[in-house]
Amino acid sequence: MITTVLKEYGFDSKNFIVQxxxxxxxxSTWKIIQQNESYIVQxxxxxxxxxxxxxxxxxxxxxxxxxxxxxDYLFVAPVKTITGKDMICVDGNFFRIFPFVQGSHxxxxxxxxxxxxxxAKQFGAFTKKISGLDADRLNITLPDFHNLxxxxxxxxxxxxxxxxxxxxxxxxxxxxLKKHRDIVDAFENIKSDxxxxxxxxxHDTKISNVLFDEDGKGLCVIDLDxxxxxxxxxxxxxMLRTYLSPANEEEKDFEKIxxxxxxxxxxxxxxxxxxxxxxxxxxxxxxxxxxxxxxxxQVLRFLTDYLNNDIYYGEKYEGHNLVRAKNQLxxxxxxxxxxxxx
Ligand code: GN1
Ligand code: MG
Numbered sequence: 001m002i003t004t005v006l007k008e009y010g011f012d013s014k015n016f017i018v019q020x021x022x023x024x025x026x027x028s029t030w031k032i033i034q035q036n037e038s039y040i041v042q043x044x045x046x047x048x049x050x051x052x053x054x055x056x057x058x059x060x061x062x063x064x065x066x067x068x069x070x071x072d073y074l075f076v077a078p079v080k081t082i083t084g085k086d087m088i089c090v091d092g093n094f095f096r097i098f099p100f101v102q103g104s105h106x107x108x109x110x111x112x113x114x115x116x117x118x119x120a121k122q123f124g125a126f127t128k129k130i131s132g133l134d135a136d137r138l139n140i141t142l143p144d145f146h147n148l149x150x151x152x153x154x155x156x157x158x159x160x161x162x163x164x165x166x167x168x169x170x171x172x173x174x175x176x177l178k179k180h181r182d183i184v185d186a187f188e189n190i191k192s193d194x195x196x197x198x199x200x201x202x203h204d205t206k207i208s209n210v211l212f213d214e215d216g217k218g219l220c221v222i223d224l225d226x227x228x229x230x231x232x233x234x235x236x237x238x239m240l241r242t243y244l245s246p247a248n249e250e251e252k253d254f255e256k257i258x259x260x261x262x263x264x265x266x267x268x269x270x271x272x273x274x275x276x277x278x279x280x281x282x283x284x285x286x287x288x289x290x291x292x293x294x295x296x297x298q299v300l301r302f303l304t305d306y307l308n309n310d311i312y313y314g315e316k317y318e319g320h321n322l323v324r325a326k327n328q329l330x331x332x333x334x335x336x337x338x339x340x341x342x
Contacts, residue, residue: 002030002041005095008081008088022208023108025313027225031100038100039079043093044225048312052094054139055225056087062200062227065133073129074220076101076211104211104219110243113266118218119210119243120270123202123235126221128274130200135229138200142226145203146234148187148293151300155307162307170303170322177303177329183296186289190231195282201230205238232271232279236287237294239267244291245331249298252323254330259338264291288339295332299325 003013011032021031021040028043044052056078063077078086078096087096110116144150159167159174167174190196202209203226211219242248244263247256268287272279305312306321313321 001090001093002032004090005041005088005097006032008083008085008090009079009097010082022106024208024223037102040098040100041095042098043095044087046092046094049141049225051139051141052087052089054141056096058138058141058227059224060086061137062130062133062224066129069132070129073125074101074211076220076222098222101211101219103214105214106208106211106222108208109246109248110207110263111246112216113260113262115207115212115216116239116243116263117266117270118212118216119205119207120236120239120267121274122210122218122221123205123239124271124274127199127201127232127235128278131278133200135198135200138228140228142203142228145226145228146230146294146297148184148297148300149191151297151304152181152184155300155304158304158307162304163309166307166309166322169319170306173303173322173326173329177296177299177325180292180296180332183289183292187293190233190286193282195280196231196233196286197278197280197283198229199232199278200227201232201235202227203230203234203238205235206242232275232283233286233290233293236267236271237290237292239271240264240287240291240335241294241298241328241331243267244335247327249302249324249327251327254327257327257330257334259331259334261338264338288335291335292332295328295335299328299332302328 002018006013015034016032019031022029026045026048030041032039032041044055046052049055059077063075066073066075076098078098080086081088087094202221204223209223210221213219244259245257251257302321302325306325310321315321
């Protein structure tokens with residue numbers, strides 16, 4: 001299939017080495033390497049992204065806006081096929097190719113507050129630079145993606161209609177996570193609070209979605225499938241969720257989960273350095289809430305998937321999504337504890 005895709009771009013697959021790339025859970029990614037240039041090929045999971053063409057439209061719109069207004073800003077737009085398309089469909093699967101930015105690298109774990117700062121600055125800069133573009137012009141690539149209220153309702157539906165054996169196994173955990181329902185109530189208030197603005201946000205701010213140069217400076221953000229109108233708490237929250245702890249969502253030894261204060265400070269500083277003038281005073285007071293919001297949503301999503309027999313995230317071992325959910329609840333409770341002692 002990759003060979004057919006490459007042909008559409010005028011590439012001879014004999015000249016390329018193809019390697020699986022990255023650790024994303026939803027799309028499939030490969031790096032293709034030729035002597036002096038490399039590319040990233042990606043197959044979009046169209047069971048998740050029901051309208052892959054919406055993604056292509058958004059990237060085109062954002063790319064043109066940035067090109068016109070900030071020509072020096074590095075934005076990695078897709079390569080075009082021989083016939084000028086930026087996404088193609090082969091046997092019902094959607095593919096696109098990005099140039100691999102030479103001299104750049106990605107990282108999987110944040111081991112230095114300076115890295116957290118750089119990443120937060122990059123995500124802040126992205127939303128800041130695009131702030132002149134009306135967010136309503138973007139397609140919603142994943143409806144209700146970060147709608148915490150809906151995620152809670154989906155969790156409740158899974159309690160009613162999900163795998164009964166698994167519901168019994170997770171019973172105590174379910175009670176524990178219900179205690180944090182106030183996080184959903186706070187989100188309900190945010191939705192009707194004009195102090196929280198809808199902007200173009202990234203919605204997937206994990207560290208592997210930032211390119212760094214050889215000196216560890218942030219170059220740009222990548223993985224633009226979920227750029228959509230949204231709240232800043234999505235972006236800041238997912239950074240807190242994925243940079244604060246030295247152990248990630250896959251860790252089974254929960255003793256290793258920690259909230260590292262200097263990383264928290266670095267994220268707030270990096271993001272505020274770009275977005276400080278854009279955020280309202282109420283938004284500026286909501287950084288910790290942002291973390292709670294995204295971590296709680298991930299607990300609900302992993303647990304819901306466990307109760308629904310792993311139809312969304314899949315599992316690599318029995319009980320994988322329950323372990324992930326428990327891991328994220330430990331992180332949430334550590335963040336709350338940390339905020340209470342400040
Ligand atoms: C998915 O595919 P990936 O790894 O970039 C998910 C995120 C979750 C993340 C948890 C479209 O991201 O929302 O936070 O897994 N993306 C989608 O690891 O559901
Ligand atoms: Mg992603």
